[in-house]
Amino acid sequence: MAVKDLDLCIYPGECLGLLGPNGAGKTTTIHMLLGLVRSTSGKISVFGESIPERLKQIKLRIGVVPQGDNLDPDLTVFENLLVYAAYFGIDRSTARKRADDLLGFFALKNRSNEIIQHLSGGQRRRLLLSRALINAPELLILDEPTIGLDPQARHLIWERLEDLRSQGTTMLLTSHYMDEVSRLTNRVLILDEGKIVAQGNPGEMVADMMGSEVFEVADSQEKLDALEETLRSCKVDIESVADRLFIYAHEPCTELETMAISLRHVNKRPANLEDLFLKLTGRTLREN
């Protein structure tokens, strides 16, 4: 069983992040929304209509950027959009106009007649996004939309997604890049082994559960042990990983500040979503 007791709700206009290690059930959840995986129990409804009865009507209003590239390699860039539009029953002239606009929006206009094999990874992702928007969807599902891209391509995609969000498109995003999630979502849901382990606004969750600052200390085991001892009086959470201590400070602590000056291998930084994610789902590798 891939997901269990999953109670998920997306509100209009929000960008919901679905996080979790590999095998947590993110893609399964998305596939259930698309009718590609049937649920054995429970109820799924999108736009107030239930799956599977009204699947066709629901899918007319959803756009999907899949995890893997499934652009049609037998067709050119422009044809990919036209043919996809036809699956939604969009008439030719509307499809041409939208395809034109979308290629402009994603800086692909000069690649219109290119075959898919000649596109770079970033261009393919942008085309996948254009294709997902060809039916002007009310809900956009993004399954790891910037996986494997260079920083330039990722930033361009983020800017476009922010534009769409400000235009009121509802989004469901999965990603392993916590910076991406923090930047784009206003609510996240952390899944592990098919169950929800936490949910809320990413910034608030980090502040509540991790505190404001993190000290990463690398040193010999003796020094680290001694350090742990001196911090007894402080309100901190300490995590020991290999030859490194992660100290999460929930409130200011003088010992910690002194240490930060005296030790050489100390990195002081704000707590982030990645810290929270690792705390909730552990540091063990997940291999299916």
Place this chain on the structure above:
Amino acid sequence: MWLLFYKVWLRNARVWRKHVWASLIGNLGQPFLFLLAMGFGLGRQILQIEGVTYLQFIGPGLVASAVMYSSSFETMYGSYTRLTTQRTYEAILMTPVSVEELALGEIIWAATKGIISGLIMLAALPLFGLIPSPWILALIPMLFLEGILFASLGLIMTALASDYEFFNYFTSLFITPLFLFSGIFFSISAMNPVIQKISLALPLTHAVNLSRMLCYGRIGPDWLIHSLVIVALSVFCAWVAIVLIRRRLIL
């Protein structure tokens, strides 16, 4: 409910137009070569068979086999590529197109490729000394149904396949024997009764017999049974193919 199958058909037609010549040569090369080798080669040593020249005898059967090859190969190699490496099916299923419409579109497209091959073979028959009778107008829909039948069998194989090698079983153990033993190259009525019965169990035999009747304009009493077999098998196999493709794609 089932109307979007047409969009899948259109997608395939658009791609086909880009490689039309390679596709036609791939589908028609083999029956034409057989017509040449068997007709002009072997045919010179056989005076008459069932009252016609050997070339005239094998022509209608090769029309039926061209449909079989084009249709079944499209839903094996073509569909399997779209299902696996190209992930075209995955992309289509994210749209309002249902898995049933997808499978139906693939079958009807492959049958369309079959009928295109069949029509070209029919048009080529005069080159081999056979002027088809007007009855071939009735043959065209039957060839289309034959295309549905073999496209569905090919799609069933695709639904079950784990790699391309899997199709060798179907081609070597089913398609090639049908090609050789469905009465295209020799007269089944001259065989002993047991072989005649076995031959009637082969689906291509019915298409070959119908094709021969309608090309010559000599309608025998068996036309109805041949037609009914093709209709029934095509509907049944299409249904099985759709069920198996759904089972493969929807978890």
